[in-house]
Amino acid sequence: MIKVILFDLDGTLYNSSEVRKKFAEAAYHALAKLKKIPVDKAKTMIEETREKLKEKHGFPVPYTLTLVRFGMPVEIWHKENISYFDPRDYLSANGELRKLLQGLKKRFKLAILTNNNEVQAERILQALKVQDLFDHVFTYNSFRTMKPNPKSFQEAARVMGVAPKECLVVGDRYNVDLIPAQDLGMKIYEVKGPEGIEKLVTALLSVA
């Protein structure tokens, strides 16, 4: 029986090409600063590496994991992206999403499990006006670990006080958000943005 739903944040509860663009730009600027190179050069390095990693692994590798490969300390990267842009400038309240989550909240505990940092995650939830609906917001800062590391999922379940099989994980990146969760015995559900959540609600509330 599902007791807890763990939602990914970026690309799952919202989809914004502007935020994606700012996030990528922040990565270029952060690497340029770290390596003391021009931003254009940093951009080429990052995008070429992401392309290679995508070929190797068969799926797009997140910017954060790409930066880590260049020796970027995660804390420095988060500091840079927090100061580079504020997602609240690009996102607005999503009343439809709020209604769907409210429906789920009557039967399940809801939590966020994101690789994003706590500052950006709070800003995003605030902009979407859904921040009060989650029992927990797990970010990179919670366990200093990132999906697809299974520890992220295990720790989230532990703090929520449930077994892995009582968790449903909802996310947009199959290899990062969902496969490791499934390997732990969690249920998984793939969406490509908030529109996908309506179907999930229909499915869950009809069988629950």
Ligand SMILES: [Mg+2]
């Ligand atoms: Mg995502």
